[in-house]
Amino acid sequence: MERVLPFRFAEGEGVFWLLDQRRLPLEEVWVPVRTAREMASAIRGMVVRGAPAIGVSAAYGMVLAHLAGEAPEEADRLLRASRPTAVNLFHALDRMKAHWGDLEGSLKEARALWREVEETEKAISLHGARVLRGQVLTHCNTGPLATGGYGTALGAIVEAHRRGRVRHVWVDETRPYLQGARLTAYELKKAGVPATLIADSMAGFLMGKGQVDAVIVGVDRMALNGDFANKIGTYALAVLARHHGIPFYAALPLASVDPSLPTGEGIPLEERPPEEVLELRGVRLAPPGFPAYHPAFDLTPHRYLTGIVTEKGVLYPPFDEGLRDALGLA
Numbered sequence: 001m002e003r004v005l006p007f008r009f010a011e012g013e014g015v016f017w018l019l020d021q022r023r024l025p026l027e028e029v030w031v032p033v034r035t036a037r038e039m040a041s042a043i044r045g046m047v048v049r050g051a052p053a054i055g056v057s058a059a060y061g062m063v064l065a066h067l068a069g070e071a072p073e074e075a076d077r078l079l080r081a082s083r084p085t086a087v088n089l090f091h092a093l094d095r096m097k098a099h100w101g102d103l104e105g106s107l108k109e110a111r112a113l114w115r116e117v118e119e120t121e122k123a124i125s126l127h128g129a130r131v132l133r134g135q136v137l138t139h140c141n142t143g144p145l146a147t148g149g150y151g152t153a154l155g156a157i158v159e160a161h162r163r164g165r166v167r168h169v170w171v172d173e174t175r176p177y178l179q180g181a182r183l184t185a186y187e188l189k190k191a192g193v194p195a196t197l198i199a200d201s202m203a204g205f206l207m208g209k210g211q212v213d214a215v216i217v218g219v220d221r222m223a224l225n226g227d228f229a230n231k232i233g234t235y236a237l238a239v240l241a242r243h244h245g246i247p248f249y250a251a252l253p254l255a256s257v258d259p260s261l262p263t264g265e266g267i268p269l270e271e272r273p274p275e276e277v278l279e280l281r282g283v284r285l286a287p288p289g290f291p292a293y294h295p296a297f298d299l300t301p302h303r304y305l306t307g308i309v310t311e312k313g314v315l316y317p318p319f320d321e322g323l324r325d326a327l328g329l330a
């Protein structure tokens with residue numbers, strides 16, 4: 001897949017540039033970030049989003065803190081408070097903590113983390129391509145923009161297409177933030193993969209007509225038993241896929257697993273401003289004053305999963321054994 005990088009670090013300038021994902025696909029606008037405080041605001045505001053991309057950005061947020069003279073403790077606090085669900089953010093900040101007060105050490109750790117994210121995504125794409133065929137449906141955005149530059153679920157889809165296994169992709173628009181319509185469509189068009197945008201409500205209809213051969217989605221946080229949090233709408237897709245006997249996969253780097261959680265019950269599910277449901281590009285959709293609810297993630301029980309695609313291969317039930325083994329846990 002053409003590498004649509006979500007960010008770049010201009011080391012000489014001390015600036016981490018973010019491709020503003022709120023403006024895509026119609027405008028490619030780069031936003032400079034010079035402090036951890038600005039990075040936390042950019043993550044919260046979804047200038048950059050996607051679990052692995054959030055992790056890399058938070059790591060460089062700590063590099064910027066050292067360059068800007070921010071107190072590491074305060075920088076860490078601000079970044080941890082930016083978004084609650086993607087565990088990659090917290091794993092990254094845990095790694096950076098060892099280098100508080102050390103600019104060179106912080107820079108080396110952030111570079112290493114980004115490099116590891118890229119390597120895991122390449123492996124995920126190769127392993128995932130082997131389980132996909134025909135027409136695949138995906139939800140939200142899990143391509144280069146959400147990751148370190150190669151993608152997870154979408155990386156597997158693009159690799160499977162390159163191998164002649166996948167011939168077409170159904171792209172869920174992914175209301176209300178429209179990551180599918182705006183970002184996945186943007187990436188698949190650049191990658192030259194045949195794809196069609198659908199409203200989220202159309203997925204079951206297409207499954208019932210035999211037009212979906214597999215579903216693959218990303219993960220923001222997975223528990224040790226395979227329960228996982230992902231973009232709102234994922235759970236509904238999982239139930240529909242099970243009803244129609246369609247294989248359902250989650251693709252993730254092991255850095256998206258939270259080893260402190262035996263089940264998904266403890267995963268924090270972010271709620272975002274109701275305005276993101278009530279408005280579209282600033283155009284009001286509902287009557288003035290009408291209330292809205294915006295759970296940005298939902299929890300899918302592991303029993304709905306056919307397989308879990310990781311950089312170490314595809315795991316099949318019982319997932320807790322496979323995940324513990326992949327993580328090197330007893």
Ligand SMILES: CSC[C@H]1O[C@H](OP(=O)(O)O)[C@H](O)[C@@H]1O
Pocket residue numbers: 049050051052139140141142143146147152153179217218219220230231232296
């Ligand atoms: C490769 S993980 C991408 C993951 O992140 C998305 O959430 P958001 O756009 O709110 O950051 C969504 O859950 C994707 O599956």
